[in-house]
Amino acid sequence: MNLVFVPTRERAKQEEKVKIKKVCYNSSMKAIRIFLLVLIIIGVGLLATQKIWIPKLVNKILLSEGVLLTDNSKAEKMSAGINPTVKTAPTLKSISKEEYTPYAYLVMQPITKLKHEECNQFSQLSGYWLEKNCEEKYILAKYPNAARPDEICLEITLKNGSKKKLCDIQIDGPEGMGYAFSDYIPNIGYMFDIQLWEGGYKLLINDQTGEEMRLFGTPIVSPSGGKFLSVSVDLEAGYRPTGFQIWQREGNSWVLKIEKEDRFGVIDPVWVNDNSFYFIKRSVNFDSRGEFGYSNEYAEYSW
Numbered sequence: 198m199n200l201v202f203v204p205t206r207e208r209a210k211q212e213e214k215v216k217i218k219k220v221c222y223n224s225s226m227k228a229i230r231i232f233l234l235v236l237i238i239i240g241v242g243l244l245a246t247q248k249i250w251i252p253k254l255v256n257k258i259l260l261s262e263g264v265l266l267t268d269n270s271k272a273e274k275m276s277a278g279i280n281p282t283v284k285t286a287p288t289l290k291s292i293s294k295e296e297y298t299p300y301a302y303l304v305m306q307p308i309t310k311l312k313h314e315e316c317n318q319f320s321q322l323s324g325y326w327l328e329k330n331c332e333e334k335y336i337l338a339k340y341p342n343a344a345r346p347d348e349i350c351l352e353i354t355l356k357n358g359s360k361k362k363l364c365d366i367q368i369d370g371p372e373g374m375g376y377a378f379s380d381y382i383p384n385i386g387y388m389f390d391i392q393l394w395e396g397g398y399k400l401l402i403n404d405q406t407g408e409e410m411r412l413f414g415t416p417i418v419s420p421s422g423g424k425f426l427s428v429s430v431d432l433e434a435g436y437r438p439t440g441f442q443i444w445q446r447e448g449n450s451w452v453l454k455i456e457k458e459d460r461f462g463v464i465d466p467v468w469v470n471d472n473s474f475y476f477i478k479r480s481v482n483f484d485s486r487g488e489f490g491y492s493n494e495y496a497e498y499s500w
Contacts, residue, residue, distance in 0.1 A: 287443075287455060287500040297475045297495045300467040329377040329390050340381045351376050353387050353402065361407050363389065370394060382416055385425065385451070396436030399427070405449045413442050419471045425451075426474060430462035432481050432491075441466070441498070455500060464493070473499035 316331035337343055342354040350364040366374040375392040381404075382388060389400040399412040413429035424445045431437040440458035444451045462479035469475055478496040483489045 287498045292495045303467040304465045428463045
């Protein structure tokens, strides 16, 4: 028998290598186990909350494909394999100036036309919100069903006789909010300008139910009176959305049917019929020096 003698130092080195390999193996297995455990926890969490995130995910996918679901219940049906009735995204096409011109007289002007001397000072000082508050008292004088009982709150009376109160949140920070009454639109509701820490939006309150609707802009009623269009344009600052909404009457309520944001502005929209409107499509263009300007063309949205 031939015996192989390994020097003590060599044996020690081999044993050290074996130990290092074992430590690396154990560390790798530990990391894999932790990773698998995290995946299991995430999987259980997703399974437990599937009713919350699946409808939203389905809705987002459909929107990216040009289809709009108008409520989460439809998204739930889609996720469950049921084919719901969906609203196809509106179709955009170019039109000529000659097609638009006959409808130009329908471009909506503010229902309440106000420009009072004492309010002009705020306009000249770029005091938008101060100007709104200044004009509010003249608008309130026209509508007895809207009032400001104190400096903080506004109160409106609905058609059923009940009252609804809206009060400013006077906090100098992101949570702050201010209300200014801006108009009453017959058979639709009361309009308010909402001032936030940065930017703001339009609020419509249904004059029958008291329901609150966050709008892009002042409603433009369709020829039948059963729908209204709401638009907003903020191509520069981006504090407000740039796009449009279509709301439809269902019973005593108004339901949001279409909401679309674009990279161009919807300017001077006019209804053609209950399923389409013409508008001026305003885009931002940059020259070689990086300075921007606007270009306009005529277009139509239909659905």
